[in-house]
Amino acid sequence: MELSSNQLEFLEKCREAKKVALSFKDPLIVSHYDADGITSGAITTSAFIKQNKKHRSFPTKKLDDSVIEQVQHEKEIIFVDLGGGNKRVNELKDVVIIDHHQTEGIKKLQANPLLFEIDGGTELSASAACSLVFDHHFDLGVTGAVGDMQYPLHGLNRFVLQKGEELGEIEAKTELTLYGRYSRPLVDFLAYSDEPFIPSLAHNPENCEKFLFDCGIKPKEGETWRRYSDLSFQEKKSLVSAVSNLLVDKGMQWAASSLVGETYLLKKRAAQPSTYDAAEFSTVLNACGRHSKPEVGISLCLKEPGSYEKALGLLRQHKLAIRSGVSFAKSNINDFGPFFFIDARGFVEDSIIGIVCGMVSGGRKKPIIGAAISESGIKISSRGTKSLVDSGLNLGKALSKAAGRVGGIGGGHRIAAGANIPEDSFNEFLVCFSELLRQ
Structure with missing residues (x-):
């Protein structure tokens, strides 16, 4: 290069x-x-x-x-x-x-x-x-x-x-980008997909098993549940096509278009299923940090004994919290003019509000901001899209200015940013942030 x-x-x-x-x-x-x-x-x-x-x-x-x-x-x-x-x-x-x-x-x-x-x-x-x-x-x-x-x-x-x-550390492959290709049985792989949720399959293992049979794919080999990574090329092709068609039928073209993409296998970390794929590994690490155990994540990166088992326990907590947060967010998105707003105070932890915003932002034509209660007041997280950034969106600057004007602190990137503001400045912050986005 x-x-x-x-x-x-x-x-x-x-x-x-x-x-x-x-x-x-x-x-x-x-x-x-x-x-x-x-x-x-x-x-x-x-x-x-x-x-x-x-x-x-x-x-x-x-x-x-x-x-x-x-x-x-x-x-x-x-x-x-x-x-x-x-x-x-x-x-x-x-x-x-x-x-x-x-x-x-x-x-x-x-x-x-x-x-x-x-x-x-x-x-x-x-x-x-x-x-x-x-x-x-x-x-x-x-x-x-x-x-x-x-x-x-x-x-x-x-x-x-x-x-x-x-150096032989990484292999890039074009694959289905759903979470759990190496770590989840096929039925769970479809039923508990978060990005995206798959209509009619989400949280419905029976429907997923039938869907797989309709694709000509056996979920089990004998008594052993198969994973996506176990499938033949033709089986993978059939599954991707069927999931894509289902998403398009449900009006989720944006999700269908991003089903397949570049994935990154970590060849020196293949011994543990949840650290072999970069996307899955990053989710495990996020789980450690968001549940107040970042030191476990650092230990896992350094391959220290016992860290993998501890991290998987945190991952289970993380997945439950994310699932609950996304469910709340989807039912509580409000249009505030220049942005969509999720008031998750008291419902979603401040440590995952940014992840939740990111998971419900797909296909939207305006940025999303979410609010959660934090130790020091209110945590604000925001997410945009590449097309919005290409059109001039800079969430990092907008949040930095808006938070600064109300006695808080904020910043980040153009596409994703965060802030912490005093609780009694919440409404003033929303007005200020709205004005900045309109400029």
Whole structure:
């Protein structure tokens, strides 16, 4: 892959970040708690393990002023998947930032693609940036990018994929993109698909079994349930065609058009079904973070004993919470003019409101924002689409401005962003956000 001058300059900044980071004696590695942040934290942690150097891990939900005050006594800090959005990092001592969110006024060393006119929301995740900085674990870089909804991979994400392929870490294949190709029995694979929900099959195992037989596919081989990965090429072709036709018949053309796409197999993680596919692995990692156990996700990335079983337990909780949240959201979407709004306060956890918004945003012609109760007030999450971004949408800037005007803090990417605002500023925030989107 031929790189542009901007991309080459960014890689030079990555080399500088690596040199400074690995010169630290005992840094605190501060990482975000989602899949991209967990993989970023693991890639960075692994670099210090390889060098047999001291280090400490500090995963966090957000980098607000309270976290800055918690870490202000630290002599050395490496921020990954955050750090570029809070100017108070300038108050800290020795700092390296590896981030991909919108940033302004940061004086510390920062490897951030946006500073090189590379879109951090679509072309490079934080984890992929970390894999370029430390020159290893490209499989985790791709996993974090997929978990950050940067799909399909292009730009420097694609460069990371190619490096992973060259090292035998990753295999890219065109496949059905539903969750659970390697980890779920066929009936569950269809019945509990979240992206998309499949009408008449969702939560109906009996219908799914009949549907499979109608496609000429046996759900079982003897007493063993078959998985999608067990099917022959012809069986896969029949199933994809039948699901696509069903979605089109139900008016879900947008879902049918994205049924098949590029998938990423992690060849050195094939021993565990839920870590073999990058999309499935990222979901497991999200489950760890969203249920307050990001350290389990980091351990899983590092293949530490016992971490897989712990992560699967968190995944079960996560799936139930997501299913409940999506069900609530679909019944409670309101049209607020320039955006759709889901008031999920008291119904959906703040840790998953962004995921829920993303799962109900498909095919919509306006961005979606959701609200949930958080420890510090109200958590706002927003999701757009590529076509909206191409038309000028920048949710990161809009949320940053709207939250700032009401005493909160916000930011993120053009296609997805979040904010935290005081509870008594909720209505004022909605008015302000609406005005900004209309501009």
